[in-house]
Amino acid sequence: DTAVSQTPKYLxxxxxxxxxxxxxxxxxxxxxxxxxxxxKKFLKIMFSYNNKELIINETVPNxxxxxxxxxxxxxxxxxxxxxxxxxxxxxxSKVGTSGSDTQYFGPGTRLTVL
Amino acid sequence: GDSVxxxxxPVTLSEEAFLTINCTYTATGYPSLFWYVQxxxxxxxxxxxxxxxxxxxxxxxxxxxxxKETTSFHLEKxxxxxxxxxxxxxxLYSSASKIIxxxxxxxxxxx
Numbered sequence: 001d002t003a004v005s006q007t008p009k010y011l012x013x014x015x016x017x018x019x020x021x022x023x024x025x026x027x028x029x030x031x032x033x034x035x036x037x038x039x040k041k042f043l044k045i046m047f048s049y050n051n052k053e054l055i056i057n058e059t060v061p062n063x064x065x066x067x068x069x070x071x072x073x074x075x076x077x078x079x080x081x082x083x084x085x086x087x088x089x090x091x092x093s094k095v096g097t098s099g100s101d102t103q104y105f106g107p108g109t110r111l112t113v114l
Numbered sequence: 115g116d117s118v119x120x121x122x123x124p125v126t127l128s129e130e131a132f133l134t135i136n137c138t139y140t141a142t143g144y145p146s147l148f149w150y151v152q153x154x155x156x157x158x159x160x161x162x163x164x165x166x167x168x169x170x171x172x173x174x175x176x177x178x179x180x181x182k183e184t185t186s187f188h189l190e191k192x193x194x195x196x197x198x199x200x201x202x203x204x205x206l207y208s209s210a211s212k213i214i215x216x217x218x219x220x221x222x223x224x225x
Contacts, residue, residue: 004157040217041152041201041217041218041220042215042217042218043158043203043215043218044215045212045213045214048211048212055211056210056211056212090157090158092157092158097211099145099146099165099207099211100146100163100165100207102148102160102163103158103160103213104160105150105157105158105159106157107155107156107157108156108157
């Protein structure tokens, strides 16, 4: 059984388009995250939700809008895609908000903007 | 602010060699420390962690000890295998309630 799943795995699109990436976790976790990994493998947090409430919102363009319909899902919608948005996007979850909790990562969505 | 600095890669070793990947951190207080591993084409997986000073995390032959005196959490393995080839990330849980990752170290093991 997949613990944290993301769809799609690959996404190729034109500049200016709007796209969404979906994430689901079946671990019963309360906290979910979105990360962006650039071509040099640098990993940076974008958003975090706890029980459907936004708790971390890093300096991310407002073209990026997360949405958590329930605590098992955290989707990421991106408007007006730009070349610089090309990256691998990872969803992750953990059981609570403790610093020692392990984060479980999805397999990633490779976004290519042409 | 909190930060993690880890050894630049790539690191290339022969099978059965000894591995050290250095990691140092800057943080308020004593954060939990982690090593995550990313195999090609996959997401990150927790390799090991330590939550307080002098704790040693270990898994799959890898070890790291939380050293508050030197603010370090170096990753070691006595005898690496080809299957250990991956990117390794050192990370800490910051005072801002988020994980901060180092830049990653790519490890390649030659048969």
